[in-house]
Amino acid sequence: MGHKHHSHDDPSKMGERRLLLAVGVNVLLTLVQVVGGIVSGSLSLMADALHNFSDAASLLIALVAIRVGRNPPDQFKTFGYKRAETIAALINLTTLIMIGLYLCYEAIMRFITPEPITGWTVIMVAAVALIVDVVTALLTYSQSKNSMNxxxxxxxxxxxxxxxxxxxxAGTFILxxxxxWTDAAVTLxxxxxxxxYGFKEIPKVIHxxxxxxxxxxxxxxxxxxxxEIEGVVNIHHVHVWQLDExxxxxxxxxxxxxxxxxxxxxxxxxxxxHSYAITHSTLEFEFSECEKSDDCSPCVNGNRSCQD
Known part of the structure; x- marks a missing residue:
């Protein structure tokens, strides 16, 4: 008696459930926005639908990357699969930039050739979208603090x-x-x-x-x-990098x-x-005097070396 199943309270599993819920809600919202954009003739609403679809895709990619990244190291990926999340972040940020460029183009074209828009439809659909967007952002906020993905x-x-x-x-000004023109201006x-934000975050991922x-x-x-460590004469051939975030x-x-x-x-x-947050280190030791040791390589030019 008294046995507890802690797996139900696993934070990572809860995070995945939140992501999955966010994906489903955003896909549904995208369909509503597409219909609303077609009915109203609003470019900004269609743009919002496109962006919202990218939200659903980005959340799904993030979820898949988390599950892939959980796999342990093997003979093919000796450092593990955690960088799958970094790759997912790169995909999502690249998509974000592409969407931004596309929206710029569409906004400029709408300035050149304005089209009639139904204001009330725009406002109602966008209001529903805002609620869903805020809920989705809240679902992912806590996890976003510690993950580029x-x-x-x-x-x-x-x-x-x-x-x-x-x-x-935009819908209010039209009414x-x-x-x-406010529809195109808002889109811009x-x-x-x-x-x-895309150009701000992507250099970190590439780095x-x-x-x-x-x-x-x-x-x-x-x-x-x-x-400064006692016994160290010199440090050279130094490389420092990130295995993952x-x-x-x-x-x-x-x-x-x-x-x-x-x-x-x-x-x-x-x-x-470790005080510099470097948890994985490979050190090759060299000696200023040639001394006998079975663990080290033969003397070469008066120096001997061995790895750790």
Whole structure:
């Protein structure tokens, strides 16, 4: 007695259920917006529907990436599959930028050739969309803080919520003043906002995929800190990169004064690297004096080396 099934309260499973719910709601909303856009003749409503469909797609991609990323390392992916989420973020942000560019084009064309719009239909459908967008954003907000993947999907939803606000304003101006141009103007504003966030976030994703130095880590400072460890003579051939969003890695050659100090130096270095959030390190030890050791390579030019 007293046995509890904690799996039902697993935060990751709850997060996945939220994403799945958000996908279903956004697909349904997209259908409503398409019908409303066709009936009303509103470009901004159709644009909002297109963006909303991208929201559903981005959430689905994010969900698939999470499940793929959970797979353990194997002989084909020795570091695991966590970068699937980074790839998903790249896909979602690239899609966001493409949608932004398309909306710019459509808005400009609508300025050139205005079309009649039914204001009330626009307002009602956009109001429903706004409610759904806000709910979806709330479902993904907590997860977006620690994941590029979810953040990219979250940005889709936030921009879509703002788009819905813009569509409501456009419909109101059309009803009150018959300003048909506001539909294209709002579409242009939506596209500008979409492009701003897309171009702001995508460099971070590309930097990770290019194995760039993690944000907040200065290689010179890391090397200096490593060289302050007792027994370390010199640090060279240093590489620091991100395995994924939450794991940093380092590779370096460590020249030490004596083979006898290798274990102490290794422990001190790894402890120090953890303070820089570097949890995975590969250190190749070299010795300034040639000493006998079965674990190390033969003497070459007076130096001996071994890896850890």
């Amino acid at each position: 979810i953040k990219a999907a979250f940005l889709h939803n936030v921009t879509d919520a703002l788009a819905s606000v813009g569509v409501i304003l 009150l003043f018959n300003w048909l 504003l939506i596209s500008g906002y979409v492009l701003y 990770l995929l290019m194995e760039g130095t993690p944000e907040g880590i200065k290689i010179d400072m890391v090397i200096s800190a490593m060289e 939450h794991r940093n890695a380092l590779e370096a050659h460590v020249l030490i004064s004596s083979v006898a100090s290798i274990e102490n130096v290794k422990a001190a270095l790894k402890g120090m690297l």
